[in-house]
Amino acid sequence: MTDINWLTLAPPLALLVAASLGVVLGIGFRSTKPTALLSLVGVVVAFVFNILLLNRSGAGEALSSFGLRYLADQGALTFNVIILVGTALTLLVSYSYLQRAELEHAEFYPLILLSATGAMVMAAAGDFITLLLGLEILSLAVYVLSAWRQGVRESEEAGMKYFLLGAFASAFLIYGIALMYGATGHFTYAEVVTVLSAAGFDQPLLATLGGVFILAGLAFKAAFAPFHQWSPDVYTGAPTPVTTYMSVVVKAAAFAALLRVFAGVFPELGAVIPTLFGVLVALTMIVGNVTALVQRSVKRMLAYSAVAHAGYLGLAVLAAAQTGPQVGAGGVQGGLGTQAVIWYLLAYTFMNVGAFAVLTLVTDKNDHGDDLERFAGLGRSRPYLAAVMAIFMLSLAGIPPLAGFIGKILVFQAAISAGYLELAVIGIVTSIVAVVYYFRVVSAMYFREAEYEPQRTRSRATGFALGVAALGTVLLGLLPGWWYGLLNAGGQLLAGF
Amino acid sequence: MTLWTVLLPLVSALVLLAVPSRGLQRAVVLVSTFFTFLLALALPQAQPFETPWIEALGLYWSLDPAGAGGVLVLAAAIVVLPAALYASFAVTERTRGFLSLLLLMQAGLNGIFLAADLVLFYVFWEATLIPSLLLLGIWGREGRRQATLKYLTYAVAGSFIMLVAILALRPLSGAPSFRMEDLLPATQALPFFTQLWLFVAFALAFAVKLPLWPLHAWLPDFHEQNHASGVADAAGTLYKVGGWGFFAFALPLFPEAAVAASPYLLALAAFTAVYAAVIATAQTNLKRLLAYASLSHMGIVGVGVFGLYLAGLNGAVYLLAAQMLSTGGLFLITGMLYARRGSFELSEYGGLAKSAPALAAVTLFTIFASIGVPGLANFPGEFLSLMGAFQSSPLLGAFATLSVIAAGVYGVNLYQRLYQGEAQAGARDLGGLEALILAPLLTAILWFGLFPHPQLARIDVQAQEVMQGVSRVVAAPPSDPSSTELQATLAVGDAQGENE
Numbered sequence: 001m002t003d004i005n006w007l008t009l010a011p012p013l014a015l016l017v018a019a020s021l022g023v024v025l026g027i028g029f030r031s032t033k034p035t036a037l038l039s040l041v042g043v044v045v046a047f048v049f050n051i052l053l054l055n056r057s058g059a060g061e062a063l064s065s066f067g068l069r070y071l072a073d074q075g076a077l078t079f080n081v082i083i084l085v086g087t088a089l090t091l092l093v094s095y096s097y098l099q100r101a102e103l104e105h106a107e108f109y110p111l112i113l114l115s116a117t118g119a120m121v122m123a124a125a126g127d128f129i130t131l132l133l134g135l136e137i138l139s140l141a142v143y144v145l146s147a148w149r150q151g152v153r154e155s156e157e158a159g160m161k162y163f164l165l166g167a168f169a170s171a172f173l174i175y176g177i178a179l180m181y182g183a184t185g186h187f188t189y190a191e192v193v194t195v196l197s198a199a200g201f202d203q204p205l206l207a208t209l210g211g212v213f214i215l216a217g218l219a220f221k222a223a224f225a226p227f228h229q230w231s232p233d234v235y236t237g238a239p240t241p242v243t244t245y246m247s248v249v250v251k252a253a254a255f256a257a258l259l260r261v262f263a264g265v266f267p268e269l270g271a272v273i274p275t276l277f278g279v280l281v282a283l284t285m286i287v288g289n290v291t292a293l294v295q296r297s298v299k300r301m302l303a304y305s306a307v308a309h310a311g312y313l314g315l316a317v318l319a320a321a322q323t324g325p326q327v328g329a330g331g332v333q334g335g336l337g338t339q340a341v342i343w344y345l346l347a348y349t350f351m352n353v354g355a356f357a358v359l360t361l362v363t364d365k366n367d368h369g370d371d372l373e374r375f376a377g378l379g380r381s382r383p384y385l386a387a388v389m390a391i392f393m394l395s396l397a398g399i400p401p402l403a404g405f406i407g408k409i410l411v412f413q414a415a416i417s418a419g420y421l422e423l424a425v426i427g428i429v430t431s432i433v434a435v436v437y438y439f440r441v442v443s444a445m446y447f448r449e450a451e452y453e454p455q456r457t458r459s460r461a462t463g464f465a466l467g468v469a470a471l472g473t474v475l476l477g478l479l480p481g482w483w484y485g486l487l488n489a490g491g492q493l494l495a496g497f
Numbered sequence: 498m499t500l501w502t503v504l505l506p507l508v509s510a511l512v513l514l515a516v517p518s519r520g521l522q523r524a525v526v527l528v529s530t531f532f533t534f535l536l537a538l539a540l541p542q543a544q545p546f547e548t549p550w551i552e553a554l555g556l557y558w559s560l561d562p563a564g565a566g567g568v569l570v571l572a573a574a575i576v577v578l579p580a581a582l583y584a585s586f587a588v589t590e591r592t593r594g595f596l597s598l599l600l601l602m603q604a605g606l607n608g609i610f611l612a613a614d615l616v617l618f619y620v621f622w623e624a625t626l627i628p629s630l631l632l633l634g635i636w637g638r639e640g641r642r643q644a645t646l647k648y649l650t651y652a653v654a655g656s657f658i659m660l661v662a663i664l665a666l667r668p669l670s671g672a673p674s675f676r677m678e679d680l681l682p683a684t685q686a687l688p689f690f691t692q693l694w695l696f697v698a699f700a701l702a703f704a705v706k707l708p709l710w711p712l713h714a715w716l717p718d719f720h721e722q723n724h725a726s727g728v729a730d731a732a733g734t735l736y737k738v739g740g741w742g743f744f745a746f747a748l749p750l751f752p753e754a755a756v757a758a759s760p761y762l763l764a765l766a767a768f769t770a771v772y773a774a775v776i777a778t779a780q781t782n783l784k785r786l787l788a789y790a791s792l793s794h795m796g797i798v799g800v801g802v803f804g805l806y807l808a809g810l811n812g813a814v815y816l817l818a819a820q821m822l823s824t825g826g827l828f829l830i831t832g833m834l835y836a837r838r839g840s841f842e843l844s845e846y847g848g849l850a851k852s853a854p855a856l857a858a859v860t861l862f863t864i865f866a867s868i869g870v871p872g873l874a875n876f877p878g879e880f881l882s883l884m885g886a887f888q889s890s891p892l893l894g895a896f897a898t899l900s901v902i903a904a905g906v907y908g909v910n911l912y913q914r915l916y917q918g919e920a921q922a923g924a925r926d927l928g929g930l931e932a933l934i935l936a937p938l939l940t941a942i943l944w945f946g947l948f949p950h951p952q953l954a955r956i957d958v959q960a961q962e963v964m965q966g967v968s969r970v971v972a973a974p975p976s977d978p979s980s981t982e983l984q985a986t987l988a989v990g991d992a993q994g995e996n997e
Binding site: 379394399400401405406409410412413416417421424425428429431432435436439443446447448480481 | 549550551552554616619620621623624626627631634635637641642645646649650653654657658660661664665667668
């Protein structure tokens with residue numbers, strides 16, 4: 001049975017083709033500019049295909065390939081939007097950064113595209129094997145990218161650490177998949193669920209154990225405490241654009257996968273996994289926020305805050321698993337939790353890319369000088385840069401009327417509706433902690449006098465990315481209905497979750 | 498029109514950022530604040546504004562101009578107009594940013610007073626914090642960073658806890674949206690203990706912003722460290738909106754819990770009023786003295802609200818509006834004094850009445866208004882608030898009234914130390930511009946003092962609705978035995994309140 005619907009594969013294929021051509025161009029040209037441009041074009045083409053697919057799927061067409069192993073449903077396609085936005089912004093931030101940091105090799109851009117291909121495959125996976133394939137494609141490229149700064153200990157350490165621990169995580173995932181297969185005899189989610197829910201299923205222990213291992217593997221990628229230990233070191237050691245990419249796209253892909261197994265497979269396994277995951281979520285919110293509080297380096301603070309945000313997203317995933325797809329007036333709809341995850345991720349993409357992009361303009365070419373003191377007086381010396389940074393920080397802190405606030409509202413609303421009041425309370429209390437460390441950056445920029453000569457780095461590409469990110473952060477906050485309406489529109493939307 | 502009360506300052510704040518010349522900036526600010534004032538005057542005739550925001554979650558952009566909030570919008574507009582004008586002269590560094598933030602604050606405040614959707618209210622409540630923080634943090638004095646962090650921590654800790662309660666409200670009550678009209682019938686039916694913890698969460702946020710002892714610690718530092726012109730202090734005075742939160746949201750949403758908790762809160766408020774007034778008498782720093790005086794007024798606002806009587810509720814909101822004028826005016830005068838002597842220490846002053854008689858007269862007038870002399874703005878509100886407290890608990894009412902005596906002490910003391918006694922050095926008298934700046938405030942103080950009725954009538958409509966919710970609790974069989982006694986006294990007093 002070769003069931004291949006090429007159209008459904010078009011967005012990742014567009015990236016793949018652009019990546020392959022990019023490598024060739026990189027050999028042919030001295031400059032990296034053609035490769036960079038081609039990569040951006042690849043992302044745009046993928047985006048166009050994705051919109052096309054979104055329209056068709058929104059009209060009620062069921063799109064899939066390989067016998068339900070690759071699902072181009074509304075959920076996957078909406079995740080693709082986030083992945084592509086994150087990738088495009090990363091490419092923009094990378095371009096002038098690589099020149100400055102003398103890290104220019106044409107292969108950088110194709111690697112980003114390859115990794116994004118993997119992310120899309122993960123989002124579309126309807127099968128454990130597809131999930132694993134996506135995860136590996138995604139990760140391999142990022143392992144290389146983290147160690148991009150050759151000869152610098154932090155960067156090489158980051159790459160090595162990420163690779164070793166990533167291999168462990170994959171092993172967990174594969175073991176979990178094997179156990180699940182042993183219990184049910186299937187890889188495809190739909191068939192696994194059929195077997196699990198059938199009367200007289202006699203291997204609940206084996207299946208649950210498999211589920212726990214799968215959860216551990218994915219929790220590693222999404223950086224849930226206590227599986228988050230790698231992330232601060234890797235985030236700090238990797239070149240800043242790679243960190244941007246990891247914190248946004250890799251995270252989106254991990255949550256796409258989590259959401260699908262949680263809403264699809266795990267409800268059949270009883271209360272063990274949600275309980276375990278609830279503990280992870282609580283731990284993540286607390287550990288991420290509290291450790292972020294004591295950091296002096298802004299990059300490291302953002303790394304820990306990324307862990308904390310994983311906790312909030314996890315809370316929404318839990319809520320999604322609880323409510324599941326709802327049958328509303330307009331047909332089947334994704335639950336509050338699902339929508340919260342997707343909404344939050346887009347908002348998070350804008351504000352986090354923005355924050356890291358500002359960082360590339362403040363630090364020197366070796367990514368050094370990201371201490372809080374370096375931000376002192378920025379409000380005076382670089383007023384526009386400081387203003388957008390303030391927007392990102394306040395939004396990440398969840399202050400209205402910016403995007404982060406609406407994201408938090410959606411997440412906590414979903415969690416409370418699903419009955420996770422305790423976790424929501426932990427989430428909000430830890431958010432108070434978060435306000436303090438985000439506000440410290442704002443306070444340094446505006447309330448303190450400069451102690452160092454500020455970096456004068458300027459870049460048109462990064463400036464453009466910053467503009468897009470700031471606009472996105474403000475607009476999503478003021479007009480949340482636009483993106484939310486997209487999630488909510490049409491009968492079939494997000495029915496896959 | 499209702500929407501423009503919020504949008505006009507907001508848009509002007511953004512326009513201001515694009516205006517390079519100082520004269521033009523001043524013009525923009527004046528036009529904006531003046532038209533906001535006109536809009537505030539016209540609010541009673543305005544139509545409510547409503548449009549869906551995130552419909553699926555039941556969020557609406559819903560503004561209601563009819564209620565008591567309109568009075569507060571009006572008082573705030575009267576303060577912001579002269580304050581902004583004064584700032585355009587007195588703030589010499591980064592004036593544009595200062596003015597822009599001031600207008601943003603006004604937009605946020607108007608939103609707080611007009612919002613008829615709970616989440617929208619929260620958005621304004623929290624968004625107003627940013628300009629307020631930045632005004633303190635950027636233009637403040639030496640200890641500003643410490644003060645900012647303290648202020649931020651208190652404010653955010655309070656309001657995030659309220660956020661949990663807000664979000665929990667809809668799933669718990671099953672209300673179709675966050676609009677007050679939908680929420681009210683649903684939340685009033687909630688069981689007692691659910692109401693109680695929701696009420697406590699709201700009360701924490703409101704108590705920080707009221708502020709109520711012991712959550713007031715941010716206030717003296719906030720005022721002491723703000724810009725010497727006193728404009729940011731005046732704006733901060735407008736932002737003491739905890740009393741409004743209790744009146745417009747916490748009491749009507751959770752009447753049963755409010756009835757049970759009000760005796761304790763009443764005691765706290767009475768204590769705040771007296772404690773702050775007594776501390777004010779011992780202050781040697783002008784701004785700290787005013788900070789404690791303002792805290793004492795807020796205690797009386799609390800006393801009025803937690804008395805849970807019609808008269809008290811009316812008085813509390815009226816006092817909230819009136820103290821914006823009197824305290825705001827006093828803070829602007831402080832700025833003018835600082836411009837003359839370069840210090841806030843009272844020991845640096847004395848005997849100024851000889852060289853600056855007009856300034857002395859204006860100050861005395863505003864101090865009189867502040868300490869509640871009849872015929873001036875604060876008196877009707879203070880009187881009604883205390884009356885409400887007396888009906889609820891004569892003992893606590895009497896105790897709270899002590900603060901009025903202490904107010905007389907610190908008020909007269911303040912005047913004497915500034916203007917009488919040995920003259921250390923002369924000071925220039927009230928200039929034409931300064932007179933122009935203070936004139937609207939003084940007029941409004943007289944206006945609010947002599948003709949309280951039109952504004953009180955607007956407040957009364959909403960206060961009646963709050964009391965209906967409360968009296969329904971009293972009429973219904975008690976679900977909490979401990980509040981029976983209170984309900985009995987309440988029923989008697991309510992009849993008296995109606996006769997008022």
